[in-house]
Amino acid sequence: MGSVLTAEKSVLKTLFIDFKQLTKVGLSISVVFTSVAGYLLGAETVDYSIVALLSIGGYLMVGASNAFNQVIEKDIDAIMQRTKNRPLPSGRMKPTTALIIATLFTIAGIAILYAINPKCALFGAISIFLYTSAYTPLKAITPLAVFVGAIPGAIPFMLGWVAATGSFGIEAGFLFMIQFFWQFPHFWAIGWLQDEEYKKAGLHMLPMDKKDKGAVAQIIFYTCVMILISVAPVLKVTGNLYIYPITAIIVVLLGLLMLFYGIKLYKSQENTDARKLMLASVFYITVLPIIYVIDKFLH
Template sequence: MNSTVVSETKVPVNTILSDLKQLTKVGLSLSVVFSSVAGYLLAVDVINYTILFLLAIGGFFMVGASNAFNQIIERDTDAIMKRTMNRPLPTGRMSVNFAMFIAVLFTVLGLSILYSINPKTALFGAVSIFLYTCAYTPLKSVTPLTVFVGAIPGAIPFMLGWVAATGKFGIEAGFLFMIQFFWQFPHFWAIGWLQFEEYKKAGFSMLPMNTKDKKAVKQIILYTVIMIAVSIAPVLKVTGDFYIYPLTAVLVGFLGLIMLYYAIQLHKTEHNIEARKLMLASVLYITVVQVVYVVDKFLH
């Protein structure tokens, strides 16, 4: 009788794997790895596949750890929102202790692997985990400035690749950081617009001034313009070893204008459908721009 009860309460392996994927947000972690790899490729003339592999694995663990800590802290508010209520912690499918074990394990593995590349890479990895967990996550319920704080760890991966390749943080890494930093405002505010009511239920302030109106969209437009300017600046050869061809700058500018178009449409209509288009355009932008930069680099 007891053995039947025990076998019935066993959690299937695929459920555990699925929950681990949700806890560490594998999709997001892979997009961060993509950014890091792009940053690395921009910095090197000869690819060291060992370092590239270590960067990808270390970066994956780093982001997985941040996401796990985030979900431990937000397990009560996650239970309130439709988008997050089925995560492993709010549903009770996973214990907080097990999630904490995974978060700590991923932190140790991630930072150790990044340290094996060079100490600076590990330092930026540690800063990223710390800011995401100890500043961005708690501030979500306090101030809309949380997006500004969250944009710092969010912008680290692109330049992390450059630091992994060169062992130093100079103007090139600084520009890679700024491109991804300014990109995050239109991206996250578009999500904040779409999820405004859900975030409100959880007590999160994710839009500028915490208002869903034209004032918020003016901020989105402003940051999109800054993002475009920073993204095409390398064509002026003011960014050290990181520069792009004029044709590349035109292509990057065009991609930025697509985002700007949807931001202006959102200002006109204030409809969720435009916010969704802006959010999708922002994902397309950051992905394609990083690929375009790398292709440009290998054409030099």
């Protein structure tokens, strides 16, 4: 009896781990975190039921995108060291099962976001559609896939604002642009680290498909654009989205950390510096929304 129970527990544990891998729980939670920060920035009074709906809807939306992505890229994932142990390429999960999960997540996610307001549902639907129908197939065709992928990737911060206000204005546009431009240094740093793996799988993840100084020059350029957009609210040009000068200084310092590693990578072209840049970018997109929210509640 004990061995049967142990076996059942083991199966359940494997299923749970596979489910987490299919929906990329870590990434989904970071998206929910950014969406909630966007909501807090836009809300005059915090409605916890909307925060709950946004969190669940946002998680389902990202989970669906990742599950569809892994169904489409099953054979590509099998080639790469980093992804070959995922549920589908390893054969632990059937593509049909993953498709059912992705479809249920899509329907439930959009329905929950619709309960907040129709615009949220629309942006959620656009995000899933672009990620699975444009970004995923384009990766095997052109480096421009990163630009297309940056659009669904930039929706979460802005989605929170739309959930709070019911409208898409200049404020939501700026939150979108911060996350949009952030993705280039972030993804190209990953592209640099995984270059051989991506090339083996036939994916185009670096600008101009070259691991050279030209790619890093683009990383540095987009990092600078990201910093400028992130501090623009201090100039009172972004509607109701405003930050104090002291906050703007902190944001610049955060951005300079990314820029520092970008310049180091330009000089060294070493993977160690690309990894530091990638970690600095994760730090930036985690801390920036927190700083913005703290600033708002000090107004």
